[in-house]
Amino acid sequence: MEKRVVFRSAWLPYALVAPQIAITLVFFFWPAAQAVWYSFQMQDAFGLKTQFVGLANYAALFKDGNYLASFKVTAQFSVLVAFSGIAISLLFATMADRVLRGAMAYKTLLIWPYAVAPAIAGVLWAFLFAPSIGIVTYVIKGWGINWNWILDGDQAMLLIVVASVWKQISYNFLFFLAGLQSIPKPLIEAAAIDGAGPMRRFWTIVFPLLSPTTFFLLVVNIVYAFFETFGVIDATTQGGPGQSTNILVYKVYHDGIKAGDLGGSSTQSVILMIIVIALTVVQFRYVEKKVQY
Amino acid sequence: MVENRPWVTFFSHAILILGVLAVAFPLYVTFVASTLSLKEVMQMPMPLWPGSHLVENYSQALTGGTITGSRASVSHMLFNSLVMALVIPLGKMAISIISAFAIVYFRFPGRMFFFWMIFITLMLPVEVRIIPTLQVITDLKMNNTYAGLTIPLIASATATFLFRQFFMTIPDELAEAARVDGASPMRFFWDVLLPLSKTTLAALFVIQFIYGWNQYLWPLLVATDESMYTTVIGIKRMIVGGDSTNEWNLIMATAILAMLPPALVVMLMQKWFVKGLVETEK
Secondary structure, X not given: OOOOOOEOOOOHXXXXXXXXXXXXXXXXXHHHHHHHHHOOEEEOOOOOXXXXXXXXXXXXXXXXXXXXXXXXXXXXXXXXXXXXXXXXXXXXXXXXXXXXXXHHHHHHHHOHHHHOOHHHHHHHHHHHOOOOOOHHHHHHHHOOOOOOOOOOHHHHHHHHHHHHHHHHHHHHHHHHHHHHHOOOHHHHHHXXXXXXXXXXXXXXXXXXXXXXXXHHHHHHHHHHHHHHOHHHHHHOOOOOOOOOOOOHHHHHHHHHHHOOOHHHHHHHHHHHHHHHHHHHHHHHHHHHHOOOO | OOOOOXXXXXXXXXXXXXXXXXXXXXXXXXXXHOOOOHHHHXXXXXXXXXXXXXHHHHHHHHHHOXXXXXXXXXXXXXXXXXXXXXXXXXXXXXXXXXXXXXXHHEOOOOHHHHHHHHHHHXXXXXXXXXXXXXXXXXXXXXXXXXXXHHHHHOOXXXXXXXXXXXXXXXXXHHHHXXXXXXXXXHHHHHHHHHHHOHHHHHHHHHHHHHHHHOOOHHHHHHOOOHHHOOHHHHHHHHOOOOHHHOOHHHHHHXXXXXXXXXXXXXXXXXXXXXXXXXXXXX
16 A cells, blocks of 8 residues: 655655664664674673684584473463463453443453553462462362462463463454444344254354464464563562473573573573564465465 | 253363462462561561552652662663654654555556565564664664664564555555546555544554563663663562572562563453454464
8 A cells, every 4th residue: 555645855755764763773773683693692701701602502402401391381281371361361351341231330340450560560470379278279279279380381381371361351352342242233144044053153153254363363362471571470489399380481581581591591581582584474375365264 | 051061061161260269369469478577578488469559569669779789760660661662663663554555556667575574574583683684773873762662663564564464455456546537656545545444443453562571681781770660670680699689579569560461451452352363363
């Protein structure tokens, strides 16, 4: 799409894009290029000398058991967050679309967590599930389960999944609700007249028509689980116990800032960048095509 | 509704009420904890009814912070958060709207090049370039400054796209009429484009206010000095050790203070918020 009517000026358009381009160059392109450059270098133990080592950092990384484990943890975490988040919000949105009374009230009450920062969501749930004083812990212990996410890796994973999903439900819910409301009512009515019950109508008409929204949310939720949950993890498990919640982004931060491994951390950054680029390409490809079947 | 099935309607309400309770429960417990004394919070189980220490806890947090963890006062942190939550959306709106204006309403060499340059930033979130970006900030001596906290987060492809899309829907006749009447491009921008963009600007502001307020990783790296902590960082710094050494009543009071401004924005500007959310992403 192009505009038919345009203005002419030799300098004005450059002046208008200049601020954004300047910030982009200094804070996006330059650091990204640096990350790529550092990823080909290795620093000695004192940080005095750097040496060009080619792909050695990459080779070392893919031989590192911790890094491969972090990939597995990230995959597990993002699948859990994306699927449970989408399923729960789709359920709520379908119900909210059905009811006539109180739909607005439900909507208002369900969008709250969007305003909560991921790190705070982490703190709230860590408090509820705190091994010695948490109120939920009290209930769980009453059932005879030994709850301590500080020591148990699976429980730590469950904690960060619950906190991340809780925070993301409102976002998914709003998109599903908008999607449901744009489905033409005559389609549903025709199916009802033909004798299809609510469940049948949902799976054969509503769900297929929602597929563009679902797909879009799937990508958004995976990106969310990959990157934005940094706050949740830093405020709760900090990657532990052991490596059991050490997702890729947290490992980049930990290795680079806490452990001071410039080359290794930059190499991980470059790999993450490749993942983001792949996700963005997939998102644009399919959102444009409008997945529907 | 298509047909009347009382049981299904009943079931829908039941699910929704359960959902609302599950969503609200952590918030409620947080509020209750913020009104209790430290001793009451540490009880097992903690009371589920608000206590009498509300004023005490909040004034302690606002003026003095915690004793075991960070001692920085929360009122100053709220101010820092507010700076981020205002400067980021305003800056983002300003630079995005003018660059979208240039890209849509002008033909100039390098136009597509700039467009793609902005587009690619979508693929470079802070999280993937942590260390080198921090290096740039250090080189520019922007650690622990408001400029360092805000400027790097101002550039945004999504805002530019949003304005570009919106400008595309504006009828060409408007620009044509402006040109016939001899209006300069900037005159057209101020008198026609900007007033038409009001709703888009409002929607974007709401979303970006929340984005700015809730930033975590960036202030964690740039604001290492206590006086530059934002509220979200402050909460993290108050949690120092095991369950029993933290002053959970003060931490929870701070959490409520940190959640209140963005929650109020979401509630009071719900219409703009929903519009901004659904449109910036699609």
